[in-house]
Structures are given as C-alpha cells and as structure tokens.
Amino acid sequence: MRYLPLTDSDRSDMLAVIGAADIDALFVDVPASARLTGPVDLPGQAGELAVERTLGLLAGRNRAAGAGPFFCGAGAYRHHVPASVDHLIQRSEFLTSYTPYQPEIAQGTLQVLFEFQTQVSALLGLPVANASMYDGSTACAEAVMMAARVTRRRKAVLSGGLHPHYAATTRTLAHSAGIETRRLAPAVDAESAVLAAIDADTACVVVQTPNVFGTVTDVTAIAEAARAAGALMIVVTTEAVSLGLLKSPGEMGADIAVAEGQSIGNGLNFGGPYVGLFACREALLRQMPGRLCGETVDAEGRRGFVLTLSTREQHIRRDKATSNICTNSGLCALAFSIHMSLLGGTGLTTLARINHARALTLKQALAAIRGVEILTPRLFNEFAVRLPRAAAPIVEALAGKGVIGGVPFSRLDPDEGFDDVLLVCATETTTAEDISVFAKTLAEEIAR
Amino acid sequence: MSVVSIGRPTRPEAPAQDGVPETHGRGLLQHEPLIFELGGWDKTGVDFPADEVAASLDVSDLAGLTRETPLELPGLSEPETLRLSQQNHAIDLALYPLGSCTMKHNPRLGEKMARLPGFIDIHPLQPVSTVQGALALMDELAHWLKTLTGMPAVALSPKAGAHGELCGLLAIRAAHEARGAARKTVLVPTSAHGTNPATAALAGYQVEEIAQTADGHVDIADLARRLNDDVAAVMVTNPNTCGLFERDVIEIARLTHAVGAYFYCDGANFNAIVGRVRPGDLGVDAMHINLHKTFSTPHGGGGPGAGPVVLSAALAPFAPAPWLSHGEAGFSLIEHAEGAAGEAFGRMCAFHGQMGMYVRAVTYMMSHGSDGLRQVAEDAVLNANYIKARLSGAMSAAYPDGPCMHEALFDDRWLEGTGVTTLDFAKGMIDAGFHPMTMYFPLVVHGAMLIEPTETESRRELDRFCDTLLELAAAVKAGDTERFTGAPFHAPLRRLDETQAARRPRLSWTA
Numbered sequence: 009m010r011y012l013p014l015t016d017s018d019r020s021d022m023l024a025v026i027g028a029a030d031i032d033a034l035f036v037d038v039p040a041s042a043r044l045t046g047p048v049d050l051p052g053q054a055g056e057l058a059v060e061r062t063l064g065l066l067a068g069r070n071r072a073a074g075a076g077p078f079f080c081g082a083g084a085y086r087h088h089v090p091a092s093v094d095h096l097i098q099r100s101e102f103l104t105s106y107t108p109y110q111p112e113i114a115q116g117t118l119q120v121l122f123e124f125q126t127q128v129s130a131l132l133g134l135p136v137a138n139a140s141m142y143d144g145s146t147a148c149a150e151a152v153m154m155a156a157r158v159t160r161r162r163k164a165v166l167s168g169g170l171h172p173h174y175a176a177t178t179r180t181l182a183h184s185a186g187i188e189t190r191r192l193a194p195a196v197d198a199e200s201a202v203l204a205a206i207d208a209d210t211a212c213v214v215v216q217t218p219n220v221f222g223t224v225t226d227v228t229a230i231a232e233a234a235r236a237a238g239a240l241m242i243v244v245t246t247e248a249v250s251l252g253l254l255k256s257p258g259e260m261g262a263d264i265a266v267a268e269g270q271s272i273g274n275g276l277n278f279g280g281p282y283v284g285l286f287a288c289r290e291a292l293l294r295q296m297p298g299r300l301c302g303e304t305v306d307a308e309g310r311r312g313f314v315l316t317l318s319t320r321e322q323h324i325r326r327d328k329a330t331s332n333i334c335t336n337s338g339l340c341a342l343a344f345s346i347h348m349s350l351l352g353g354t355g356l357t358t359l360a361r362i363n364h365a366r367a368l369t370l371k372q373a374l375a376a377i378r379g380v381e382i383l384t385p386r387l388f389n390e391f392a393v394r395l396p397r398a399a400a401p402i403v404e405a406l407a408g409k410g411v412i413g414g415v416p417f418s419r420l421d422p423d424e425g426f427d428d429v430l431l432v433c434a435t436e437t438t439t440a441e442d443i444s445v446f447a448k449t450l451a452e453e454i455a456r
Numbered sequence: 457m458s459v460v461s462i463g464r465p466t467r468p469e470a471p472a473q474d475g476v477p478e479t480h481g482r483g484l485l486q487h488e489p490l491i492f493e494l495g496g497w498d499k500t501g502v503d504f505p506a507d508e509v510a511a512s513l514d515v516s517d518l519a520g521l522t523r524e525t526p527l528e529l530p531g532l533s534e535p536e537t538l539r540l541s542q543q544n545h546a547i548d549l550a551l552y553p554l555g556s557c558t559m560k561h562n563p564r565l566g567e568k569m570a571r572l573p574g575f576i577d578i579h580p581l582q583p584v585s586t587v588q589g590a591l592a593l594m595d596e597l598a599h600w601l602k603t604l605t606g607m608p609a610v611a612l613s614p615k616a617g618a619h620g621e622l623c624g625l626l627a628i629r630a631a632h633e634a635r636g637a638a639r640k641t642v643l644v645p646t647s648a649h650g651t652n653p654a655t656a657a658l659a660g661y662q663v664e665e666i667a668q669t670a671d672g673h674v675d676i677a678d679l680a681r682r683l684n685d686d687v688a689a690v691m692v693t694n695p696n697t698c699g700l701f702e703r704d705v706i707e708i709a710r711l712t713h714a715v716g717a718y719f720y721c722d723g724a725n726f727n728a729i730v731g732r733v734r735p736g737d738l739g740v741d742a743m744h745i746n747l748h749k750t751f752s753t754p755h756g757g758g759g760p761g762a763g764p765v766v767l768s769a770a771l772a773p774f775a776p777a778p779w780l781s782h783g784e785a786g787f788s789l790i791e792h793a794e795g796a797a798g799e800a801f802g803r804m805c806a807f808h809g810q811m812g813m814y815v816r817a818v819t820y821m822m823s824h825g826s827d828g829l830r831q832v833a834e835d836a837v838l839n840a841n842y843i844k845a846r847l848s849g850a851m852s853a854a855y856p857d858g859p860c861m862h863e864a865l866f867d868d869r870w871l872e873g874t875g876v877t878t879l880d881f882a883k884g885m886i887d888a889g890f891h892p893m894t895m896y897f898p899l900v901v902h903g904a905m906l907i908e909p910t911e912t913e914s915r916r917e918l919d920r921f922c923d924t925l926l927e928l929a930a931a932v933k934a935g936d937t938e939r940f941t942g943a944p945f946h947a948p949l950r951r952l953d954e955t956q957a958a959r960r961p962r963l964s965w966t967a
Contacts, residue, residue, distance in 0.1 A: 009828045013914035014835050022842045031834050034841055034859040037701035050603050053825035056565055069589030080579040081581025083806055092534050100548035104562050107758035108701030112947035113886055116541025117757040123491050126964035130529050136963050142615035145806035172805040180802030184629055184660040224521050249776045255523055278590050279580030279807025281760030305955035307950035316957040322654035327663040332654035335616040339756030349491050352531020407583040415581040424703035
C-alpha cells in the first residue's frame with residue numbers, strides 16, 4: 009500500500025518490542041462481539057491510475073462552469089483566481105500543517121492570519137475581524153447568537169432580502185438556543201421593513217446587501233433605528249467582491265458584519281469549502297466566536313504572532329465558550345488572503361467595477377427580451393428577472409442547450425410564489441459572447 | 457509565572473536579549489515582512505484589460521452607494537507574493553505527533569482530483585441534471601461511511617468535527633421534541649474534548665460531567681447514577697481522548713438507551729478502529745467523522761475540515777437538508793426540510809457541505825480499499841504502542857497497563873523536581889526538529905503529553921523520534937534545565953508572550 013511505510017517484518021519486530029503476540033492483542037479492549045474478523049464489504053485497494061479513472065469519469069459527468077455560458081450567483085460566484093494562489097496553498101508548510109498551537113514553528117500561518125484579519129477588517133469597515141468561519145451562512149448564524157449574548161435579548165429579525173439558506177441555517181442554530189427568528193417575506197427591495205418588526209426583546213436585525221435579489225441598499229438609516237431600539241445591526245454580504253466598490257458595512261453603521269469570502273481566492277467547489285468573514289465593533293470583541301490571531305513579542309523582543317483571547321473558546325471555557333468552533337477554514341482564508349494581496353485595494357475596486365459593468369451589459373441584453381422584466385432596482389453584479397412562466401423548467405431547458413442560465417428563486421425558497429423569478433449574475437469571467445448567447449437562447453425558450 | 461486555567465504557562469521566562477536586526481534572515485530562513493510593509497498601496501498584482509477598465513468607470517447608477525473612503529490595502533506583484541512563509545512546521549517535514557489531531561500524510565492524488573474542473577468549477581445551484589457526477593460522488597462517500605460504521609444513514613453537510621457534533625445533537629433534540637419530551641441535560645466525560653461541552657451548550661443543553669476511573673475509562677457507576685429521564689444524550693469519545701478504547705461501550709449504550717436517551721459517539725478517533733470495529737455494532741446513535749483525520753484531507757493550517765454524521769435508524773428521519781435521493785432520472789437533491797420530509801431539523805449551512813473535502817476523502821478511501829483501511833487502523837495502533845513501549849522507561853505513561861489505541865498518553869510525574877514543565881519539554885522538542893505533541897490535554901491527566909504518530913510514519917522515523925525524545929529526557933534528568941526552560945533556541949522565534957497578546961490585543965496591522 010503506497011501510503012503505508014511499514015513492512016511485515018517491521019510489524020513483527022515492533023510487536024516484539026511491545027511484547028504483544030499479534031496485532032489482535034492490541035485491540036483486546038474491543039468487546040469480542042464487536043470485533044470484525046475480516047475486511048468490510050467494500051472494494052479493495054486501488055492504484056493511482058485506477059482511482060484517477062474512476063474519479064475522472066465522475067467529474068466528466070458534471071458540466072463545469074468554464075465549459076460555456078454561465079450565469080449563476082446567489083451566494084456562490086465564479087471569479088478568476090490567479091495561478092499563484094493555488095500554487096501557494098499547496099505548499100507543504102500551509103497544506104500539511106495544523107492550527108498554530110506552537111507559535112514558534114507556526115509563524116507562517118499566524119502571520120497570514122494576522123494579514124487576513126487586517127484585510128477583512130478593511131473590507132468590512134469594522135475594527136476587529138476573526139481568523140475565519142466555515143462559510144458566510146454559519147457566520148451569519150453565529151452573529152445572531154453573539155447578538156443575543158451581547159444584548160441578553162431573545163429575538164432576531166431577518167430581512168426578506170436575506171439569502172433563504174442563510175435564514176434557514178440561522179433559524180436552525182437559533183432554535184435550539186431558544187432564540188426566536190422572525191424572517192420577513194421575501195421582497196426585492198424592502199430592507200427597512202425590518203424596523204417595524206423590532207420589539208423590546210429584539211437582539212438584532214439581519215440585513216443583506218446586495219441582497220439575494222441583487223438589490224444594493226444603503227442601510228445606514230436602518231442601523232441607526234435599530235440601535236435606537238437597542239438592537240444590534242448585522243450586515244450580511246454574500247459577494248465579497250462587491251466590497252471593493254460599495255459602502256462597507258462599517259461605514260453604514262453595522263455592529264457585526266459577516267460575509268462569504270469564497271469570491272476571493274476560492275473556486276465554486278459545488279458549495280464548499282468556503283470561508284466565512286466575521287468582523288465587529290471593538291466593544292463586542294470578547295463575545296466574538298472563532299480564532300483570533302494577535303501580535304506580541306518573543307523572549308528577545310522580536311515581533312511575533314499567537315492565537316489569543318482563547319478564554320472565549322471551547323478548549324478553555326468548554327460549555328461557557330462563545331462558540332463550539334475549533335477547526336475553521338484556514339486554507340481557504342489563506343487563498344483569500346493571497347488573492348487579496350495580489351489585488352490590493354485598487355485591484356479589488358477595479359475588479360468590482362468590471363463585474364458591475366458586465367452585469368449592466370447583461371441587464372441590458374435581458375431587458376430587451378419580450379416577456380422579461382428586470383426586478384432589481386440597484387444592482388452590483390447580479391439581479392432578479394421575472395419570466396413569463398416558471399423559471400426552473402426554463403433553466404433546465406437552457407442547460408440542455410449548453411447555457412447555465414442562473415438560479416430559479418424557487419430553488420432557494422419553493423413556498424413563496426416566486427416561481428417565475430430567476431436570479432442571474434455576471435462577473436469578470438462572463439464574456440460579451442456569453443451574454444449574447446444567453447440572451448438569444450433565453451428569448452427562443454421564452455417564445456417557444 | 458503566568459499560567460492559564462489548565463496550568464499552561466503563557467509568558468516566556470527568558471529575559472529579553474539583544475539580537476540581530478529583525479530584517480536579517482538566517483541561512484535559508486528568510487526575513488518575512490508583513491504585506492503591509494512592502495508598499496504597494498496604490499498598485500495591483502492583477503492585470504485587467506485596459507478597455508474593460510475604461511468601460512467600467514461609470515458607476516453613476518450606484519450614486520450614494522459606493523465607498524466613501526477608498527479601500528486601503530496593498531497590492532503585490534506575483535514575485536513579491538510568492539516569497540511567502542517557510543516558517544511553519546508541516547507533516548511533509550517530519551513526524552507531527554499532535555495527539556487527537558491525526559497529522560498523517562496527505563496523499564497528493566486527492567489534491568489533483570479535487571482540482572478537476574468537473575469538481576472545483578461547478579456551482580452548488582446549477583441544474584442537478586448537470587452535476588450528476590458530483591451527486592454520485594457524494595453517494596459513494598455516503599456508502600463508504602455507512603458501510604465502515606455499520607450505520608443506516610449519514611448527513612454529509614457539517615463542515616467540521618464540531619459542526620458534526622452540533623448536527624448530531626440537533627438531530628437528537630429533534631427526536632426528543634418529536635416525542636413531546638424536551639430533555640435538559642447532556643452527559644459528557646471529564647476527559648472530553650472542549651468541543652463536546654461547548655456543542656452541547658450551543659444546542660441548548662445543560663452539561664453534566666461524568667467521572668473517569670483511575671485507569672482512564674468512563675466511570676460506569678457514575679454514569680448510571682446520573683442517567684435519568686431528563687438526560688437527552690450521552691456524549692462519549694471512543695477511542696477516548698486518553699487513547700483508550702472504552703471497554704464498556706456496549707454497556708454505556710445500553711444504560712443510555714434504558715432511560716430513553718441517545719448515545720452520541722465523538723468519532724474524532726475513528727482512525728484507530730476503521731475497518732476493525734463498526735460503531736453501529738456498539739449501539740451508537742450518532743457519530744461524526746472528521747474527514748481530515750481518518751480520511752486524511754489536509755489540515756490546511758486549521759481547516760477546512762468536514763464532519764459528516766452517521767445516524768441510527770431512530771435518528772435518520774431528523775437529518776438536516778439537503779440529502780440525496782435516487783430515482784429513474786438519476787440523483788436529485790432534497791434541499792428543503794419542510795414538506796416531503798417534515799421531520800428534518802433544518803439546515804447546517806448554505807449549500808451541500810464540503811465537496812472539495814469529499815473528493816479527497818473518496819480518493820483516499822478508494823486508494824486504500826477495505827483491506828488498506830483496516831491496515832491503517834492496525835498500523836496507527838501499532839505505531840502508538842511502539843512509541844509507548846520505547847518511551848515508557850524514561851517518561852511516565854499515564855496508563856501503563858494494557859495497550860493504547862492510536863495515541864500514547866504520558867503525564868508529567870517523570871518531570872517532578874527537574875524544574876522542567878511539560879511546556880518546556882515541548883519547546884525543547886522544537887529545537888530537536890519535531891513538532892511537540894499535544895500538551896495539557898486531556899485535562900484529566902496532569903501535565904499531559906499526548907503523542908499520536910499515525911500510520912504513515914516509517915519504522916525509521918519512529919525510531920528517530922523515540923531516540924530524540926529519549927535523549928531529551930536524559931538531558932532533563934541530567935539537570936540540563938536551561939536547554940528546556942529557555943527553549944526554543946533554534947526556531948524562527950523564541951518563546952512568545954501570550955499574556956501580552958491577550959492583555960493588549962493587536963489583532964490587525966496599523967501604520
């Protein structure tokens with residue numbers, strides 16, 4: 009077996025050193041009734057070539073986004089990732105190390121986390137950011153839990169523009185903690201509706217911008233009103249590239265900001281692994297979930313970095329911890345940080361502008377199709393359109409013609425009467441040719 | 457000395473000394489400034505086509521919605537970016553004996569397979585007819601996990617071990633609620649990993665600790681005393697955090713079920729028994745499997761992991777969305793908990809879990825096969841017992857009698873009176889080129905040192921490791937104290953001041 013270095017003679021020599029008659033002697037604590045006497049019923053070992061063949065066939069049965077016109081967003085975005093990002097994250101020192109428990113021999117990881125936190129803090133416009141969460145949706149759920157701890161209140165109001173899967177993830181976690189979530193009905197452009205739902209027991213309002221329909225909203229006034237009512241303002245962003253152009257959550261008065269960081273440095277990966285970004289006001293720091301990396305000095309006074317404020321965390325506080333998170337999303341955070349280091353602030357802003365311009369081109373092309381109505385009033389790189397009939401079968405038909413034409417809203421939320429709504433997205437990877445093929449194919453399908 | 461609650465010192469003891477200027481490198485060890493110290497505040501290392509940049513300048517439709525202050529972050533060229541850290545220990549450098557973390561070799565075939573465009577470049581919400589291969593791969597993973605554990609169902613979506621624990625407990629909560637009996641308590645042994653009590657609290661339960669016997673096992677009598685009809689679940693790690701198989705596991709399950717509670721097994725250490733024991737045969741109701749441990753997806757400096765949860769028939773109906781369904785038209789995804797599957801407790805995350813990790817895990821499983829996986833467990837256990845046997849003369853094994861499983865636990869009795877602590881000894885290991893073992897965990901053993909070699913170390917590397925530790929232990933006993941209390945001397949940095957980091961947190965760079 010190519011990954012197992014021991015030979016049979018190693019094994020028998022080692023058993024002799026141990027003083028065990030055979031390998032079974034090392035498993036004596038297993039109850040006799042539970043000892044398997046032979047291999048379980050699964051295929052035997054396979055060489056690299058055979059495994060590559062099998063997996064290559066499976067991969068070949070999927071239609072890669074890069075194989076043709078592609079317009080899906082809704083929480084996961086196709087962007088170009090520079091080759092150096094993937095090279096660096098495969099370096100052994102990053103790929104095959106673990107959580108930096110021994111800082112003297114983990115400065116590589118720690119320094120990157122410190123840089124990552126600084127980048128996330130700048131992007132979200134809030135002073136403190138953690139070292140990553142699993143993804144945007146779990147970060148959103150943890151933000152609600154944090155708000156309940158901070159305010160000692162038991163309700164959360166979720167905007168109708170919040171991604172339905174984020175709302176479901178949040179509701180799942182909050183329910184067990186006895187926190188009531190009130191999700192408003194999906195609406196393309198009605199974020200301020202959360203204000204009417206605030207009461208004296210409301211811990212937070214959760215508003216997404218750009219929202220799941222692509223609508224960009226300045227939430228400053230909502231944040232002010234929420235704060236006046238004693239609730240925290242949580243701002244969610246699923247498309248991190250938008251932060252290069254749009255007002256940051258901090259600029260708009262967010263207390264906590266969470267985002268999906270996949271867009272920067274990470275592939276689509278069918279939904280994971282991704283990287284959750286999490287930042288907050290300084291005063292809330294000690295209620296924050298997740299790992300934090302901080303600067304310090306070594307015994308010779310040289311600058312170095314360590315994991316810090318761990319008295320919030322499960323390995324010290326156990327059942328009193330701010331979260332149960334342990335392993336987070338280190339390598340995805342690294343990919344984010346490297347891509348962000350290449351882009352810089354000016355590069356991300358340029359990238360965001362190009363995304364926006366592409367989406368406007370797409371909007372123009374789709375608006376010209378008879379029967380298509382543009383729903384999103386202010387957009388970044390994605391928007392919602394109403395089709396003359398249910399979106400899901402149309403998307404399926406487009407796929408049959410080689411066009412991945414966006415996400416039917418019913419896929420995210422089947423029960424809300426939005427069956428004719430389609431979510432579409434364009435990024436820097438979308439070409440003018442892609443857009444014209446999409447528009448032409450969609451027009452044909454609608455006319456059918 | 458400044459110590460945290462578990463007795464681990466947090467402040468370096470050695471006085472500050474004059475060193476070489478910080479901007480010097482040393483041999484192959486390069487000076488690595490922060491990206492913020494390299495300039496580049498107004499440049500970018502990504503080239504955009506000039507015509508596209510020009511065409512994108514008009515953002516008047518977003519008037520009032522754009523950033524008021526420009527985004528200030530440096531941009532670096534590719535060559536500047538590539539000079540990124542070498543200052544990390546890694547499995548590829550040497551044995552990495554971090555107990556309970558399972559730092560085994562990561563086959564590179566998994567990296568290659570996960571980057572096939574048909575896996576890395578597919579969107580979670582594109583039509584299911586265009587991702588049949590991905591769904592087939594998830595089904596394959598589910599089949600292997602169910603067969604290896606002897607359990608009838610699996611929820612794939614949890615994104616790490618702790619997330620899997622949460623998934624399991626939420627299924628248990630949903631099962632109790634469906635019976636109209638919300639229970640209040642989860643029992644957890646004192647030796648449990650911190651995520652167990654943290655998860656139970658997050659799932660809305662009160663945590664009660666179960667005592668441990670002197671030989672490192674769950675105290676069955678104490679468990680029996682604490683079990684009543686307010687207990688929702690018993691969470692036991694097996695093999696446990698002391699590196700021992702819970703001999704009475706079947707009795708633990710029986711007692712748990714007798715009061716209508718569920719048995720949650722923390723499967724973090726499944727790598728010790730894979731192919732030799734099926735948790736389903738032990739009476740387990742739910743168990744997460746850390747794909748990054750047992751099935752060797754890379755740890756990546758702290759994730760991403762993946763924590764699928766296998767479920768018993770009693771809990772299967774409560775599994776969260778999404779899940780796979782197989783019909784005549786191929787695979788479909790059930791993505792909404794309501795309706796068709798009314799009992800599902802909800803959703804763990806936005807999409808379908810950690811596909812990138814699934815590909816790597818399936819690659820690992822297929823490569824090893826059922827015979828190879830059994831060998832994995834046997835070699836992991838053999839290697840740990842070999843280390844225990846070789847080091848027991850010099851260091852004090854916490855549980856000397858009987859074999860251990862995949863990790864060997866030592867305490868600090870052998871350091872008594874030497875002036876050297878577990879932390880000092882660990883830092884001394886760094887100077888000898890090894891990553892330290894897990895220190896001060898589990899909490900039930902004083903000054904714990906938990907060594908997990910894994911199955912992917914050769915006999916030669918195991919002997920090199922043991923020889924080194926024996927030499928270090930001899931130095932401790934010979935009174936060469938400063939070699940340890942001042943260590944490390946040969947790492948990129950000397951011991952770091954954790955107290956200062958926590959007292960005056962500096963969590964981001966400022967000019």
